[in-house]
Amino acid sequence: MITLLNYKWFIYSIYFSVLMLISLFVRDIPDQFNVYFTIDQIIKTSSLGDPVSFLTGAIDVSKNGWFTPANQWLINLWPPGFMLIEGYILKLFGEYVYIILTLQILSSLIFSFVLIMIYGFIPKNINRLIAFFIPLILFIFPVSRVFLLEPTGVLLGESFSIGFFLLFVLFMLKAHYHSYTVYSILAGLFLGISAYFRSQFETILVILSLFGIFFIIFNILRYKFNSKRNKIDLKNIRILFYIIITSVLITLPWRIYNKIHNDRISWVATSSLIYSNLVSSNEKLLSIGGGWIVEGKGNMICLVNPSTCDDIKNSNPELLIKTFLGDPILWYQIKFIPLKNYWFSELGYWTSPSPKITQNSMIINNSFILMCIFIVITICYKHKNSIAQLLGWIFVSLFITYLMIFTVVHFETRYFYFPKIFIIFLFLLSLIFYFREKKYA
Numbered sequence: 044m045i046t047l048l049n050y051k052w053f054i055y056s057i058y059f060s061v062l063m064l065i066s067l068f069v070r071d072i073p074d075q076f077n078v079y080f081t082i083d084q085i086i087k088t089s090s091l092g093d094p095v096s097f098l099t100g101a102i103d104v105s106k107n108g109w110f111t112p113a114n115q116w117l118i119n120l121w122p123p124g125f126m127l128i129e130g131y132i133l134k135l136f137g138e139y140v141y142i143i144l145t146l147q148i149l150s151s152l153i154f155s156f157v158l159i160m161i162y163g164f165i166p167k168n169i170n171r172l173i174a175f176f177i178p179l180i181l182f183i184f185p186v187s188r189v190f191l192l193e194p195t196g197v198l199l200g201e202s203f204s205i206g207f208f209l210l211f212v213l214f215m216l217k218a219h220y221h222s223y224t225v226y227s228i229l230a231g232l233f234l235g236i237s238a239y240f241r242s243q244f245e246t247i248l249v250i251l252s253l254f255g256i257f258f259i260i261f262n263i264l265r266y267k268f269n270s271k272r273n274k275i276d277l278k279n280i281r282i283l284f285y286i287i288i289t290s291v292l293i294t295l296p297w298r299i300y301n302k303i304h305n306d307r308i309s310w311v312a313t314s315s316l317i318y319s320n321l322v323s324s325n326e327k328l329l330s331i332g333g334g335w336i337v338e339g340k341g342n343m344i345c346l347v348n349p350s351t352c353d354d355i356k357n358s359n360p361e362l363l364i365k366t367f368l369g370d371p372i373l374w375y376q377i378k379f380i381p382l383k384n385y386w387f388s389e390l391g392y393w394t395s396p397s398p399k400i401t402q403n404s405m406i407i408n409n410s411f412i413l414m415c416i417f418i419v420i421t422i423c424y425k426h427k428n429s430i431a432q433l434l435g436w437i438f439v440s441l442f443i444t445y446l447m448i449f450t451v452v453h454f455e456t457r458y459f460y461f462p463k464i465f466i467i468f469l470f471l472l473s474l475i476f477y478f479r480e481k482k483y484a
Contacts, residue, residue: 051163055159057175058158058159058178058179059152062150062182063148065182065193066147066148069192071185071189072390073391076198077194079141079143080141080143081140082102082133085098085143089198093198094195096121097117097121097125097126097198097200099117100118100130101126101127101129101132102138103130104127104129104130104131104133104134105130105134105138119305119312119313120311120313122245122297123297124204124236124240125203125204128146128203129146132145146197149203150191150192150203151192153206153207154202154206156206157178157210157213158181161177161471162177164213164475165177166479177475178471181471184463184464184467185408186408190461190464195393201240201241201460201461204240204244205237205461205464205465207233207234207237207240208233208237208244208247209465209468211230211234212437212472214227214229214230214233215286215433216433216476219278219279219282219429219430219433223285224281227284227289228285230286231286231287231290231292231293232293234248234289234290235289235291235292243461247440247441248294250440250443251436251437251440252287252290254439255287255436256287258279258280258283258436259280259284278429279429279433282433297310317341317451318355320333320336320341321342321343321345322342322351322354322355322358323336323345323352324342325342328341335394335395335453338395339381339394339395339453340377340380340381341452341453343367343374343378344358344363347369347370347373347374351366374450378449382454384396385454385455385456385458385459387409388405388459389401389405390405393456393457394455396456409463412463412466412467415466415470418473419469422477423438426476426477428480430480431476434469434472434476437469441462
């Protein structure tokens with residue numbers, strides 16, 4: 044047992060070393076921050092607004108313990124997790140800390156844990172050297188390196204939300220093979236924590252919960268009213284139950300905080316901004332520097348029904364539903380015209396897509412990721428076992444979540460980075476469990 048534990052720590056340390064080497068020396072896009080930049084240097088030179096906003100909140104937290112009234116707008120637009128992490132780093136190491144390097148170390152620690160967990164699922168009959176390299180396939184793709192480890196990516200903070208979400212999936216799968224109670228609770232814990240770092244993960248959590256409840260009820264009713272009375276898969280029902288309960292409880296404190304201080308239970312308060320964009324004309328958005336919203340089709344109500352343009356006072360959920368249901372075909376025709384440009388965009392364009400694609404490797408990469416979607420669906424459909432059900436639950440929930448988000452909210456190139464990374468991750472898991480099932484069949 045001790046030998047096995049030491050061996051896994053040895054593998055973990057190698058994964059960590061590899062990820063740190065990528066963090067420090069690999070640059071898939073030019074003009075990134077120097078890892079030894081101080082916070083002041085980052086704020087003065089950043090061309091992206093989000094990292095500056097996050098560091099502004101972090102400075103506030105490090106000096107005052109929480110966000111002062113002048114900076115409350117930050118936690119209305121974003122959940123507090125990443126700014127708190129940065130704030131505590133500042134408090135521990137001072138204002139001249141190498142914040143990028145510190146974030147890269149933390150990110151590498153998290154993703155080394157992801158990699159060692161993937162490694163643990165690989166069947167024992169596979170050559171150990173090959174098994175070691177299989178999890179690292181996740182970082183063969185430039186999108187994973189840029190978004191999760193390289194300087195600009197770690198300053199956007201999604202390394203944490205994505206890392207914790209992947210750990211949620213892995214602990215869920217571990218629950219299937221081992222103690223489902225303990226590992227299911229850990230899975231729910233990481234799912235809940237991921238929401239504190241990016242608001243879209245709270246939306247994913249809600250959709251996962253709704254589909255999970257539907258899955259539980261459907262299986263119970265199918266068992267009750269099916270005359271053949273096939274054996275019900277209690278393990279998956281219990282896994283989903285513990286994940287949903289735990290993740291909801293983890294998110295409860297932030298909802299209570301928002302209720303007390305902001306008289307709302309919603310995760311963030313961006314809905315009014317979204318509705319404002321939806322009815323804004325191209326001209327108005329361009330006049331206030333919102334060209335990326337125009338390009339990403341964030342003003343769909345105005346585009347579908349021009350009579351509503353710039354009528355911000357009457358923009359609300361009812362108008363959104365009425366306009367969408369009035370002509371959903373036109374809505375999606377307009378919405379999906381630029382979709383290809385965003386999916387196949389070259390890296391380094393965080394909001395609008397690259398004007399043209401000069402690297403054939405990006406076309407190959409993004410085409411392969413698209414192909415992976417169909418491979419995952421095929422494997423899950425063909426092997427209708429418990430693992431396929433769990434992976435299918437997550438896949439369907441994420442698909443519905445992003446369909447909802449992209450139907451309403453404008454496209455940004457970086458919004459596609461997590462789906463791409465997750466598809467690669469799910470592709471790896473699907474193949475591992477396909478061969479695992481074949482071995483034990």
